[in-house]
Amino acid sequence: xxxxxxxxxxxxxxxxxxxxxxxxxxxxxxxxxxxxxxxxxxxxxxxxxxxxxxxxxxxxxxxxxxxxxxxxxxxxxxxxxxxxxxxxxxxxxxxxxxxxxxxxxxxxxxxxx
Amino acid sequence: xxxxxxxxxxxxxxxxxxxxxxxxxxxxxxxxxxxxxxxxxxxxxxxxxxxxxxxxxxxxxxxxxxxxxxxxxxxxxxxxxxxxxxxxxxxxxxxxxxxxxxxxxxxxxxxxxxxxxxxxxxxxxxxxxxxxxxxxxxxxx
Numbered sequence: 001x002x003x004x005x006x007x008x009x010x011x012x013x014x015x016x017x018x019x020x021x022x023x024x025x026x027x028x029x030x031x032x033x034x035x036x037x038x039x040x041x042x043x044x045x046x047x048x049x050x051x052x053x054x055x056x057x058x059x060x061x062x063x064x065x066x067x068x069x070x071x072x073x074x075x076x077x078x079x080x081x082x083x084x085x086x087x088x089x090x091x092x093x094x095x096x097x098x099x100x101x102x103x104x105x106x107x108x109x110x111x112x113x
Numbered sequence: 114x115x116x117x118x119x120x121x122x123x124x125x126x127x128x129x130x131x132x133x134x135x136x137x138x139x140x141x142x143x144x145x146x147x148x149x150x151x152x153x154x155x156x157x158x159x160x161x162x163x164x165x166x167x168x169x170x171x172x173x174x175x176x177x178x179x180x181x182x183x184x185x186x187x188x189x190x191x192x193x194x195x196x197x198x199x200x201x202x203x204x205x206x207x208x209x210x211x212x213x214x215x216x217x218x219x220x221x222x223x224x225x226x227x228x229x230x231x232x233x234x235x236x237x238x239x240x241x242x243x244x245x246x247x248x249x250x251x252x253x254x
Contacts, residue, residue, distance in 0.1 A: 034163060063155050
């Protein structure tokens with residue numbers, strides 16, 4: 001499933017989208033950045049409530065497909081600008097992490113059938 | 114390392130936590146230009162980012178040198194911080210001495226050194242209290 005398809009299926013807000021055609025191959029949830037870097041896989045949708053500037057670096061270096069920010073957490077302008085400059089996709093939802101993960105899992109499982 | 118070794122040097126600013134990772138991002142770009150595989154780039158840049166973050170959190174910054182040749186990528190991180198009293202303990206997942214302000218940013222999970230070891234083929238740590246820390250990591254190509 002592509003990032004664009006995930007956005008449409010889950011009605012995600014697009015904060016900044018680098019590559020709508022990027023394939024989302026899995027998901028990972030976590031707010032501890034080093035933990036995420038150790039465990040998330042390339043191509044994952046990373047679900048988190050963290051929005052500081054280091055999230056962009058972690059997303060970029062881990063090469064996740066997109067970051068899904070939950071519970072409508074606010075994002076500073078400089079974070080959005082850095083994400084855009086580094087080709088990191090930031091999406092947002094009002095849903096809490098648990099619900100978002102379930103929805104992403106459903107979407108990915110549905111796509112693979 | 115052969116005669117064809119490329120050397121890159123970076124100074125890691127210890128004051129600005131928000132800019133931490135700039136050296137890793139630059140290395141990622143350089144390796145991409147050199148045609149290194151995406152998986153190797155991912156491993157090298159994550160290991161280096163963790164090292165950078167550690168130098169910012171614990172040592173007031175430091176230096177990063179990256180050596181690339183046909184067979185391997187070597188990352189050498191050097192700081193003049195307080196040193197690591199017990200390296201074995203520091204290598205345990207979840208062990209952290211990071212202060213609260215760092216934890217609130219999502220760091221300090223005690224995963225930095227374990228991640229550096231996980232993503233590289235060899236890692237050597239030289240450190241002693243009061244004498245700083247030097248970490249050499251190698252990723253085979």
